[in-house]
Amino acid sequence: MTLSQLGAFVFVARLGSVKAAARALGVSEPAVSQSLAQLRRHLGDPLVTRSGDRMELTEGGRRLLGIAARIVALGAEAVAAVQPGRPARLHVVMDAGLAEYVAGPLLCLFTQRKPVDATTGVADTAEIPLLLTSRLADVALGAQVTGDGLACRPVLRCRLIVVGSPRGRRDHWLVGPSAADPASDTSRLLRLLRVQEYQVRVFANQTAAWKAAAEGAGVAPATAHLVAAELRKGELITIDTPATPLATYWYATTLDPPTRSTAAGTFLHFLTTPAATQIMRTPDEGVPRSRFRPAVHVSIWS
Amino acid sequence: MTLSQLGAFVFVARLGSVKAAARALGVSEPAVSQSLAQLRRHLGDPLVTRSGDRMELTEGGRRLLGIAARIVALGAEAVAAVQPGRPARLHVVMDAGLAEYVAGPLLCLFTQRKPVDATTGVADTAEIPLLLTSRLADVALGAQVTGDGLACRPVLRCRLIVVGSPRGRRDHWLVGPSAADPASDTSRLLRLLRVQEYQVRVFANQTAAWKAAAEGAGVAPATAHLVAAELRKGELITIDTPATPLATYWYATTLDPPTRSTAAGTFLHFLTTPAATQIMRTPDEGVPRSRFRPAVHVSIWS
DNA sequence: TCGCGAAATAAGGGATTCCTTAATACGGGG
């Protein structure tokens, strides 16, 4: 299985004919046909079959096409990547809760200061070691992570509390998507308090969970500084529990220094600056009143 | 540049030595060394240099490693993909607004009914044709999309309105992330109403924007059926504007039938079922009161 | 300075790749 064979397959599948693919690739028709034949032999699937005037994908071919297209694209990217002078790439993964509040402002500020091409993504804590060691991500923000070859350091001290409404019900727990991550602080708190599954209601985002808590639908775990405004306005009140306030940290995890990318090192250093700390504490204030359109694009699928 | 050359490079980079890589790959040491040499020659970069007892990545090598690792992983995946019997994969991309509310419940319901491995992602409307034709996505949900080889059909009729608080200010427009997509209905509405950039404040999610609107911080465009509860409770009121209510549709876009994957076809059919329509209209009710943990994982980066 | 471990290079051989031209199957329209 060769990159060029996969490329030939992608061209045939996209253009719907061997002839067109051959013309597009600038080679003879049998050249494409043979690449295809070898790929077929290697994978044991016809991949494309001729049906009248056009080539039709088999089921296996359809499954392969997406993957093959990505491989071909990455092959071209690989060549471009080693050419010097291009901006460094930085992939930051984080906890769902952090992503919702601090991802935008933080990366926005960082890319303003350094010429890097930054992307963000959301990942479960359990996936983080793999994402880092496989270089699919450069930095992970969220809960503490331990692993061979990984360096994990605290970047922000914070307090986990439980909030609700004065006369709201106390038997429902309203949580954001980070509760689906068993290693998140939210999950840890729920376990400490022995909250049962049936008492938990998961919302699509943290904001919605806190809003429901303010309406009295239940109580919600919260990072204290992120609900400071609601507490001040009295929309939410702190609910005392045996486990809260729970002192915890946000951590940044990267590969160990020798294998760490320079962009990751730079970002790690940036996280210790006052400006970064400030924006993690009060991400709202970092969002300009005018349109907030970060130069950060979240793309999809590894 | 060969898949096996990239594989050798990944092993050397990960294990920190040619010797270890050779042992891990079950070949002789020069075999690895030569693969590396050819890759170096091809790319014009040393990639890894020996520094005392371990091999150290060059800057270009660091940039390559992530890409090479993905290529190698995809190569293995490609082989596995054409083997029959594995569950079909379905990648659904959608508008940021849709993703926030309906992605979870909708995919949750779909995967309960069909044995597919579904992932979701967020994309701008402008990216959708490319994502579909390159097979990075199978189905796109959101605004209408036209393109060669694409089939776009309406799946849900809805009304776009503007909401706010009775005595809230009217000079600020509070929008979710979908406003960053110039082709979204939200953006279209803002243009119709000639809203200026400085009047717009973008929130990290739609829920936060509506919450701010309820608090009187401004007015917000909204899909009527998604704010029905807030309107009923009186937290939000409909604000009349010259352009609203704006009748519009949510569309589903796929490749044309001949090139469409069967999983995409199945999903498209599913979208027309009453259950799917129901869940798009009232996504909240689809979220079970108990813990909602969809078998849908959003992975990252193309 | 020598030795030692590890990486790189040299040389060679078998397999594969990748391209060509020429010939052969296949399928639909006249």
Next chain:
DNA sequence: CCCCGTATTAAGGAATCCCTTATTTCGCGA
């Protein structure tokens, strides 16, 4: 039925890949 456009197969040749063993180079510590 034959024609014609398209895909496939056949055959051959140059290049590359990928592995081996043997040798050389390199960096570092004794």
